[in-house]
Each structure stands twice: as structure tokens, then as C-alpha cells.
Amino acid sequence: MEAKGYHVAVVGATGAVGQQMLHTLEQRNFPISKLTLLSSERSAGKKVMFRDEEYIVETATPESFEGVQIALFSAGGSVSKQLAPEAVKRGAIVVDNTSAYRMDENVPLVVPEVNEEALKSHKGIIANPNCSTIQMVVALEPIRHQFGLNKVIVSTYQAVSGAGAAAINELKEQAKAILNGDDFTPEILPVKGDEKHYQIAFNAVPQIDKFQDNGYTFEEMKMINETKKIMSMPELHVAATCVRLPVETGHSESVYIEVDAEGVSAQQVKELLKESDGITLQDDPSQQIYPMPANCVGKNDVFVGRIRKDLDRDNGFHMWIVSDNLLKGAAWNSVQIAESLVKLQLV
Numbered sequence: 001m002e003a004k005g006y007h008v009a010v011v012g013a014t015g016a017v018g019q020q021m022l023h024t025l026e027q028r029n030f031p032i033s034k035l036t037l038l039s040s041e042r043s044a045g046k047k048v049m050f051r052d053e054e055y056i057v058e059t060a061t062p063e064s065f066e067g068v069q070i071a072l073f074s075a076g077g078s079v080s081k082q083l084a085p086e087a088v089k090r091g092a093i094v095v096d097n098t099s100a101y102r103m104d105e106n107v108p109l110v111v112p113e114v115n116e117e118a119l120k121s122h123k124g125i126i127a128n129p130n131c132s133t134i135q136m137v138v139a140l141e142p143i144r145h146q147f148g149l150n151k152v153i154v155s156t157y158q159a160v161s162g163a164g165a166a167a168i169n170e171l172k173e174q175a176k177a178i179l180n181g182d183d184f185t186p187e188i189l190p191v192k193g194d195e196k197h198y199q200i201a202f203n204a205v206p207q208i209d210k211f212q213d214n215g216y217t218f219e220e221m222k223m224i225n226e227t228k229k230i231m232s233m234p235e236l237h238v239a240a241t242c243v244r245l246p247v248e249t250g251h252s253e254s255v256y257i258e259v260d261a262e263g264v265s266a267q268q269v270k271e272l273l274k275e276s277d278g279i280t281l282q283d284d285p286s287q288q289i290y291p292m293p294a295n296c297v298g299k300n301d302v303f304v305g306r307i308r309k310d311l312d313r314d315n316g317f318h319m320w321i322v323s324d325n326l327l328k329g330a331a332w333n334s335v336q337i338a339e340s341l342v343k344l345q346l347v
């Protein structure tokens, strides 16, 4: 039986994530009967091609959601706070990419490979986790399931596209200026609304999002709290350090874990991840095979390599996890959630 089409809205359609959202909907041949593309007033009237048809981007208002069945939001937290309830009021299911609702106990926070079943409890809004959290939990879930998991320590190496289209532009312009010996003024990174801005080209900046009172950044707290929520493990020990690098797209993570089971070998972990959904194992030191962001861009999977046992703790393992932050970290995970909603007959 042919799947029926849905009226889908993409909010933030002109942004870094929104553009990938459209590309992914097209690539997955998601059943769409009507498509509404929304942005701020700045981009209203802009023309966007989708499946060889031209669409005009409209300003997002509460009325934009009349008749919409699935609304994919990636236009910033304040837009989601204001418009997601309006979309739900009009009968839409919202998949929200921002941090606005992620820790709301009435909102499922979903990575389909980990907790697809949580979708069944949705009350209109479903949250898409933070990009760096998504790729990590995809790799950790099979390990938790097979061997148990009690500790995670992660350091990230995150791409500028995680901070949106303006940050990609800033990296490119700065790199050009530096190579040409020209002056430049950082304006976006590390955090657009903060007082100080730092050079990102040829640099590493250990701040992603705003600092919290406990000395961690909000990005680090997202990784800590969201991992516990998605994996339903409030007791899991998680620590994170998040760093921005001059990479355009593709987040990398060095992850240390401790499992519950004793005597597990690195080979067992490799074999397990090789067979797991959504993961590509790239791990052969003898051939210098390991994941790198430049090779993962444009791909939906989470890539894992450098899996090795800790030298001091029998239950400790180190690994390197890379994924396209705009795809599995955002657009693909959102479209995957929409596909799960269709599959589970929740829409």
C-alpha cells in the first residue's frame, strides 16, 4: 500500500539545519502532500527548490500551521517556545531541534536507535537532542545494552556549522583574512550574544554556548543531562568538555567509558558496534583507518573507531566518534523521528 502524504512544515527552512532538513526529506522520499516553508521576515519571499518544484518561503506566524500535520522546527529556542504550542494547538506534531523543550518531563527526547518507544508518550512536541549528544548515545546504547555502562567522560571537537550559517561564514572569511594578512573582527563565535568574541580560524576555543554557575558550559550540561534522559539512566556518571574547532561540518568526540561487565575485550566492543544500526565501524590502525569529519560529511551514520582498552582499568574503553552534525545531529534524526511516527501510526 502506498503511504499517504502528509502536510509538512519546515520552520527555519533557510538555515543551516533547515536546508539539510529539506535535502533529507527529498533523499528519503518522505511522503509529503503539501510543504510549507517558514522563516523570519528577513527571508520571506525567498524561492527554494524541492523535488523540482519552486516554493516561496513565508514568515512564520501561528496561522502558518493551519492544516499542518508534521512541523520540523529549527529556528532557535525562542521561536520554538512561541510557535510550537501554536502548531500543536492546530493539530500538528512538532519535532523540535532547539533546546527549548529537551529537558521538559512531558516531552520525549528521542534518538530512534536508542529510545524510539518514547515517541508513544508524546503530547504534541517531540524534542531532537543536541547534536553532540545524539552521535554519542548512538554509539553507547549497544554497549550499555550488552555490557552495562556506568561512566562516560567525553571531550568534543565540534564544527562551526553547529553554530549556524553565520558561523560557517565567519570561519571562511577569517581564514581568508589571515592568509591574506588582512585585519578581521570576530563577531559570532564562541557565542553570538556574549560580550567577547574570539578568532576561530587556526584556533581551538574551549567554550560552546554560555557558561553556567557550575563552571560548565550550557553545551556541556546538555550532553550530561540529555544523555541521562535519552538512556533513562539518571544514575549514569557523565562529564563533558566541549571545544569548537575550525572544521566546517562534522563533530568529533574522544569518549572514555566504563562498563559493568568484567573481562570485555576491545574486539568484542568492535564486533558489537559493527553490527549495530546507524553505526559504521572504521577501526583498523594497521591500515590507518579511523573516522574523520571530512569523510563523514553528507552521510547519515555515526562513525566509530580507535576503540581500545584502558591500560589501567579492565572495564575502561576509549573511542573516537564522528558524525555529520547537520544530519544525524539534526536533520536526519528529525526526519528519522518523523519516519518512526509514521511507522508507529502516531501521526
Ligand SMILES: NC(=O)c1ccc[n+]([C@@H]2O[C@H](COP(=O)([O-])OP(=O)(O)OC[C@H]3O[C@@H](n4cnc5c(N)ncnc54)[C@H](OP(=O)(O)O)[C@@H]3O)[C@@H](O)[C@H]2O)c1
Residues within 6 Å of the ligand: 011, 012, 013, 014, 015, 016, 017, 018, 038, 039, 040, 041, 042, 043, 044, 060, 073, 074, 075, 076, 077, 079, 097, 098, 099, 129, 130, 131, 161, 162, 163, 164, 165, 166, 325, 326, 329, 330
Ligand atoms: N547547526 C547545528 O548543528 C544544529 C544542530 C542541532 C540543533 N540546532 C538548532 O537548530 C536551530 C537552528 O540552527 P541553524 O544552525 O540552522 O541556524 P541558522 O543557520 O542561523 O538558521 C536559523 C533559521 O531560523 C530562522 N529564523 C530566525 N529567526 C526566526 C523567527 N523569528 N521566526 C522564524 N524563523 C526564524 C532563520 O530564518 P532567516 O533566514 O529569515 O533568518 C533561519 O531559517 C538552533 O536552535 C540550533 O540550536 C542546530
